[in-house]
Amino acid sequence: MLKIIIIDDDDIMVFLQRKIFQRCGLAKDPNSFNAATAAIEFFKCEEINQHFLIFLDINMPEMNGWQFLDILKEMKISKNVFVIMVTSSIDCYDKEKAGSYKNVIDFMEKPVSIKNCNWIKEYVMLKEFFPN
Amino acid sequence: MPYKSDSLHILVIEDQLGDFILIKNYLKKEQNNTRISRAVRFMEAENLLKSSTFDAILLDLSLPELDDRKALVKKVVLLANKSPVIVLTSFSDTEFGVKSLALGISDYLLKDELNAAQLSKSIHYGIERKRIESQLMESENKYKNLFDSSPLPMWVLERCSCRFLSVNAAAVDLYGYSREEFLGMSIKNLWAGIDETETEILNLIRKDGFFKLNISHIKKNREIIHLKIQSNPIIFDGKEARVALANNITASLEAKRALKNSEQRFKALVQDGSDLVMILNFDGNLTYVSPSSKLVIGITAEVLINYNLFEFIHEDDVNQVKDSIAMLQSKRRIQIPSYRIRTSKNKWKWIETILTNLYDDTSVNGIVANSRDITEFVKQEKELMESLKRYNIVEKATSDTITDYDMQNDVMHYNEGMELMFGYTQDQISTKGSWWDDKVHPEDAVRVKNKVNQVYEKGHGNLQVEYRFRCADGNYKYILDRTYLVTDEQGEPLRMIGSMQDITEIHNYIETIERHNNRLKEIAWTQSHVVRAPLSRIMGLIDSLENFENMDDQAQLLSHILTSARELDGIIRKINSKTTESISQSPIC
16 A cells, blocks of 8 residues: 655645546545654654655745655665655755765656646556556 | 334344354344343243243244244244244255245244344344235234225125135125125125126226216025115226125115105195195186086186186176185185086086195195086085985975884984974974884884784885874874884885874764764664564464454453554654654764
8 A cells, every 4th residue: 555645844835736637547535644754753753664755845934855864764664664755846856965875766746637636646666556 | 234223122043052152142243222031942932932022033943842843833833923033044945934934924034144233234134024024914804804894794705716715704694695695795696686787787896996886685584685786896806806885775765666656646635636626816816627517517727727717607696706716815725615617618517626736836826726516516415415305395294293203213204293283382292203103002002013014024115004193282183193114225124204194083083983883783783672562562462362263361462462563653643752852873974
């Protein structure tokens, strides 16, 4: 079972992503956090054998996407977490930086579209979680 | 007739009493105070002769206990020592009497013809002869001693064979041959290298008359010695001989030779040396000019000596030379600063002269001037000065600090840049290499050291390195250092000469630009996020509207689009004002 999690401080963006994920059948009710710190707290309590797919925004106040990744990679649960960076930026520097994190499997520019969601299902490392 | 006033003591060896009385009477008759002792047998005579001395001994040859009369005579003569022995014989023994003369007796008398006068005469004659004989022997001994103990080597040669007949102790000492070895040798064995004059010398030896000559001899240890020999002809043991006196002159000859060598060397130094040596008086008149004048100024000594030295000196320099010479009145030695002298080709040569007042030396009686051609040196010096001048101008013209590090002595020199650029006072600046090392920023020190070492290892070339250098006030300046390594012929590093250029301003400028760039980048990044956030939202919302029909929350979507559009508008207005602000803060280019 793959749990979908959205981390983004933009409420409209979260709303929009939830809608799209439901529509395209990626997740019925994805968890969402509007602060990365809250997400960290959540992961601390999660079971180790649970798999997650996080849609992570980069630019957030308090703790940004990179800082979140830095903490995550030190956690035990880290190996079962897949991250897709979602950013409104079109800066190629961010894309390069994302490649240096093991957890990151893809990098998307906002807005996340239905087309994007369908691609996600086809990812090799995720395929086992989407039988059809 | 008495011959001698002193009383004589006479021993008479006579066994027959009758004969003794007769002899006694004869003796007393001639001289009344004569003391007479009688020995009857030889033993008795022997004892008497050993215990006391007699003026004469009368020996009767008919003693009964001695058959061998010859042995008897010999024994008595020996015992009598210096006293005469007179033998008394009978007619029948005349022959023996004659023979016994050869045994050392002084006379023999026939008993039968004996009378007082004859006996007395024989006794006195014998005594006198013995006295003269002993005097002669003494004199001979004296001369023999003179020969033997002479401190000068002497020898006697047989004239025809040249063989040694006798040598003295000094000769044995000098040559190292023993007396016995000498007596088996000829004088020719001593000669060393006289093949050409051999006959001449042999002639001198054979001829009569005195001669002296100098000759080289070879000693037993093969050492060659030089001798002065004086030779006189003598008769030695009945042979024609020569006595020679030798004087060892080896040492004095060698001393003479050494003196001659030293004289020649000195002469060569003065005459053939490249220095011009002159003797002159206080007025500049010359009394001696060394032949090297031809070499130095192209004028021969014979010509130059007729002139006054001052005539050859450059008019700008002549007073200075005259002043120097005048100073010799009170000083013994003076070095004249370099001056110009005219050559045979009417050109000028630079000369350096040392003057020595040797008026007190009668063999010189003047001022000795020792001059050296330094034209080449002066030319080089001039070039060097020009180059130095150029260097000094460059050094002044540049705003750089010039460093000159003598690596072998660990001495570092700086131009005034060290003061002007870094604010150090002369007192603060040390010439030690470590002083400089200490001023390099700790973060740059290792890098600089490595660079320098690379140049050392390569043994040549330029070094260009940037670092921070601490000023007197503790601040650091950015320096671009260009240094050149100077090596000796073997490639060993000698000096490092370099310039330190202050690039702090350029560096700060670049730093400011970089900082600015970063800020702009930051702005761009942030803004791309901020601007695209509402935009992407709007795009996402519209995408939803398009793709999902019959959405129950369409009104909510439209409301989100409106909110986002307003947000976007606000952001764009903000960017505009911020960028204007940032441009006004940029450094003036």
